[in-house]
Amino acid sequence: MKRWSVMVVILGLLMVIGHVERVQCQPLRIGALYPVSGALALLGDESWRGAEIARQMRNQKGGVAGKQVEFMKVDIPDGNAAKSEAERLINREGLKLLTGTYSSSLCLAASEVAARAGIIYFEQGGISDLITSRGYKTLLRTCPKAQYFSRSQVRFARDWVGPQINKKAGEIRLALVHEDSAYGSSISKNVEAEAKAAGVPLVSVIPYNAQAVDLSSVILKLKSDKPDVVIGVSYANDAILLGRQAKELGLDIKAFIGTGGGHSLRSFQEALGPAAEGVLNVDFTQYEVNTQFTPGLKEFVEMYRKLFNEAPRSGHSMANFTGTNVLFDLLEKTGGNMEAAKFRQTAAAFELKTGSTASGWGVKFDDGGQNTLADPFVMEWKGGKLVTVWPEGAAVSKPTLIRPFSK
Amino acid sequence: MELFIQVAVSGLLLGGVYALLSIGLTLIFGVVRIINFAHGELLMVAMYLTFWLFQAQHIDPYLSILIVAPALFVFGMGVQRFIIQPIFDSPALMKIFVTVGLFIALQNLALMLFKADFRTIQTSYSMATIDIGNINVSVPRLVAFVFALVLLAGLYAMLKYTLTGKALRAVAENRVVAQLMGIRVQRLYLIAFGLGSAMTGIAGALLLPFTYVFPTVGGIYTLLAFVVVVLGGMGNMAGAFLGGIFIGLIESFSGVYISPALKEAVYFVIFILILLVRPQGLFGRGKGTEEVGLK
Numbered sequence: 102m103k104r105w106s107v108m109v110v111i112l113g114l115l116m117v118i119g120h121v122e123r124v125q126c127q128p129l130r131i132g133a134l135y136p137v138s139g140a141l142a143l144l145g146d147e148s149w150r151g152a153e154i155a156r157q158m159r160n161q162k163g164g165v166a167g168k169q170v171e172f173m174k175v176d177i178p179d180g181n182a183a184k185s186e187a188e189r190l191i192n193r194e195g196l197k198l199l200t201g202t203y204s205s206s207l208c209l210a211a212s213e214v215a216a217r218a219g220i221i222y223f224e225q226g227g228i229s230d231l232i233t234s235r236g237y238k239t240l241l242r243t244c245p246k247a248q249y250f251s252r253s254q255v256r257f258a259r260d261w262v263g264p265q266i267n268k269k270a271g272e273i274r275l276a277l278v279h280e281d282s283a284y285g286s287s288i289s290k291n292v293e294a295e296a297k298a299a300g301v302p303l304v305s306v307i308p309y310n311a312q313a314v315d316l317s318s319v320i321l322k323l324k325s326d327k328p329d330v331v332i333g334v335s336y337a338n339d340a341i342l343l344g345r346q347a348k349e350l351g352l353d354i355k356a357f358i359g360t361g362g363g364h365s366l367r368s369f370q371e372a373l374g375p376a377a378e379g380v381l382n383v384d385f386t387q388y389e390v391n392t393q394f395t396p397g398l399k400e401f402v403e404m405y406r407k408l409f410n411e412a413p414r415s416g417h418s419m420a421n422f423t424g425t426n427v428l429f430d431l432l433e434k435t436g437g438n439m440e441a442a443k444f445r446q447t448a449a450a451f452e453l454k455t456g457s458t459a460s461g462w463g464v465k466f467d468d469g470g471q472n473t474l475a476d477p478f479v480m481e482w483k484g485g486k487l488v489t490v491w492p493e494g495a496a497v498s499k500p501t502l503i504r505p506f507s508k
Numbered sequence: 509m510e511l512f513i514q515v516a517v518s519g520l521l522l523g524g525v526y527a528l529l530s531i532g533l534t535l536i537f538g539v540v541r542i543i544n545f546a547h548g549e550l551l552m553v554a555m556y557l558t559f560w561l562f563q564a565q566h567i568d569p570y571l572s573i574l575i576v577a578p579a580l581f582v583f584g585m586g587v588q589r590f591i592i593q594p595i596f597d598s599p600a601l602m603k604i605f606v607t608v609g610l611f612i613a614l615q616n617l618a619l620m621l622f623k624a625d626f627r628t629i630q631t632s633y634s635m636a637t638i639d640i641g642n643i644n645v646s647v648p649r650l651v652a653f654v655f656a657l658v659l660l661a662g663l664y665a666m667l668k669y670t671l672t673g674k675a676l677r678a679v680a681e682n683r684v685v686a687q688l689m690g691i692r693v694q695r696l697y698l699i700a701f702g703l704g705s706a707m708t709g710i711a712g713a714l715l716l717p718f719t720y721v722f723p724t725v726g727g728i729y730t731l732l733a734f735v736v737v738v739l740g741g742m743g744n745m746a747g748a749f750l751g752g753i754f755i756g757l758i759e760s761f762s763g764v765y766i767s768p769a770l771k772e773a774v775y776f777v778i779f780i781l782i783l784l785v786r787p788q789g790l791f792g793r794g795k796g797t798e799e800v801g802l803k
Contacts, residue, residue: 112685186529186798220801221579246764281769305770306793307767307769308767308769309769310769310772312728313768313771313772314525314719314728314732315525315759316762317518317521317760317763318515318759318760318763318768318770318771319517319520319768320516321511321514321515321760321763321764322763322768324511325511325764330594337626338626338720338722341626341628341720342719342720345634345718348635349635349637349646350514350518350637350644351639351644368626368628369627371630372626372628372630372720374630376635448687450715465576488786494725
């Protein structure tokens with residue numbers, strides 16, 4: 102009888118200890134929303150891979166605040182799915198923090214749900230200005246917003262092209278050529294605002310229809326306005342057509358700066374051949390970048406190859422790798438606490454200087470939750486490759502002033 | 509002044525491209541009296557064929573005309589024989605729907621075979637120009653312009669001087685009477701559809717060096733070709749050429765002097781105004797010829 106009671110006491114103790122241990126080992130659960138099927142699948146999946154690599158690396162090093170991290174990955178191919186999956190993760194799974202999303206429209210839908218539930222939404226890929234301008238206190242974004250693309254372009258024109266052609270900010274003639282759907286039109290407003298802020302005169306703004314079979318009138322209008330630097334916002338086919346007709350009609354400008362999109366595609370380079378040489382582009386950090394400026398990038402690429410048996414398919418994975426690491430750093434600081442007010446407060450006080458993350462971005466969140474130190478870099482087509490040329494720290498080679506579309 | 513001349517030159521060259529696109533359509537339209545909504549898709553097929561010949565067989569696009577034009581001739585005859593002829597006695601609306609069905613089928617077939625990528629080819633003359641002072645003339649566009657003129661002249665001569673041509677004109681004017689005179693109408697329809705398609709094939713091969721092809725490219729060209737054909741006067745070959753030049757010039761001038769975003773709006777407004785005054789088009793043969801799909 103005595104032995105029995107001892108056994109029971111010991112068993113009971115063991116159970117209590119076991120329970121305590123289980124509570125301590127309970128992983129941190131985070132909802133990861135990415136489109137991995139449907140039209141956005143390719144880059145949605147690429148984005149997810151970046152986040153997943155960050156998680157595995159962190160878990161190998163002992164996790165966050167002493168706990169392993171778990172992602173509840175959900176597929177959100179469209180806006181309806183984004184909304185309903187966010188609701189499910191919050192209400193049924195009881196998650197306290199969501200991240201994602203690659204696509205701006207999906208982020209807008211999912212973060213709306215999170216905001217209503219008072220839960221942090223941590224965006225790493227959607228660039229629409231609208232995401233952080235809604236005034237939600239539950240939203241944070243690590244990647245650049247659309248406006249920063251225009252900011253980089255105008256600053257490059259002023260700070261690098263200007264001195265090269267012996268012109269002060271007020272003397273540089275800047276022009277904008279943009280396709281006239283929502284994409285191009287929203288960027289055009291940003292360029293106008295940034296040019297004004299930088300004191301660079303915008304001498305012409307030329308919208309055009311991306312479906313047009315001929316863009317000679319765009320080029321001729323540019324010729325008559327005589328700009329030094331042209332900023333272009335194009336899809337794939339119109340970027341090619343513009344380039345070809347610029348060459349045919351002998352457009353004489355100092356520099357052409359694209360805005361991601363068509364000017365970053367391999368098909369653009371293939372269609373134009375040598376005429377693409379010297380064309381500049383502003384985009385998320387790519388892999389042809391100075392690795393001293395991007396600590397952790399090499400390890401990231403190694404891990405990527407090991408896990409997925411191929412080279413990264415685009416810079417999206419790197420952006421999400423960086424973002425997820427920032428998320429983990431913040432959770433480390435809160436001790437794993439995901440409560441919105443506390444998390445946001447910690448984020449506001451958190452700072453990393455430029456050139457200290459895998460994508461080279463710094464971290465400093467503003468009141469809207471936007472990371473103000475995430476700057477898109479300027480790249481240039483050189484020898485058939487798009488290489489980072491500006492800012493200096495991130496550059497692998499110096500920018501060269503080749504008259505675009507001339508060769 | 510220099511800009512003005514350059515705008516005019518660019519407009520003329522663009523007009524040549526539009527004319528080239530439309531000659532085949534206006535032939536099919538004038539003789540067979542069918543609104544062929546799959547016209548742009550015929551062009552797309554020709555462009556993919558040219559693309560494939562260049563990429564896989566290394567045949568220059570201009571040389572590939574010798575293959576593309578006969579191929580499209582046969583393809584066009586096939587469409588007429590197996591798709592349009594069987595429903596020839598049904599209402600005009602049915603025939604329009606058949607061509608719409610054809611265009612959707614061809615588009616999706618191309619999407620399946622070639623994916624949605626934009627394909628271009630790089631030839632030595634793709635971006636070549638002839639420079640006269642500061643005026644630049646694009647070589648491949650100039651070639652397209654010249655071909656449009658040559659095709660037009662050839663077609664005109666054929667219609668005027670050969671027996672087949674005379675028979676085609678007879679069928680175009682009055683199918684029933686032509687049949688009574690012993691003309692084998694169905695056979696001539698086959699020839700007309702084949703010829704129209706072959707011309708569209710030539711247009712495709714000439715366009716590819718300086719534009720791009722993707723599965724849904726046809727939609728853009730179909731609309732343009734219809735505007736040109738209706739403006740020029742349906743079934744009128746010279747009208748199609750002049751209509752093309754007219755639209756090209758309007759587009760070029762309104763693009764530079766108003767705004768590139770508004771150039772389509774400008775030429776459609778002018779198009780509507782012209783049709784209000786002259787429903788038969790600028791060079792139409794008079795009232796009645798604008799009716800389509802006669803049974």
